[in-house]
Amino acid sequence: MAKLVYSLSQTLDGYVDHDKMEPGPQLFRYFIEHMRQVTGSLYGRRLYELMVYWQEDDPAWPDDLKAFAAAWRDTPKWVVSTTLKSVGPNATLIEGDLATAVRRLKAEHDGEIEVAGPKLAQSLTELGLIDEYRPIYRPFVLVSGAPFFAGPTPALRLLGYERLAEDAVMMRYAPA
16 A cells, blocks of 8 residues: 655745755755655646646756656656646546545555645645655745645654755654
8 A cells, every 4th residue: 555645845934935945966866766766646736737847858958857857757647636638648637536536546556655735735634645744844934935734734743854965854744
């Protein structure tokens, strides 16, 4: 049975904005390896539409960007949307009952399925389906933007932490 894991980079004050906190080389290499290891990614529509940027290589990209794009394309994706009619290669559209669809995904797969996006993560938190939270703290303060937790912070129990890169620490929490 797969574990559902919610992990994104966030600021010290709890916001998610990848345009304002570009990862350094060490952290970006962590993201490449992470993408290679996950069983799949579960996206909401907005973040999926942002990530399709990686669908096509740009010949001018350095090797690390090409490696991330290849890993992203190879990773199965499930996209939760009520408005999309289709999704790209290696992606499956999830419509209808979210809880039923995600329970089925967890039962049919092993490993880890990453949850991408605060709003989707909040819906899955409310349904009690997220098995682990892994916020990656970065040394930025934005004071605005999309919060890592899009609703009330669930009760959490610390499992551990790990320094990932030059300026990033990942905390690991399970629902309490």
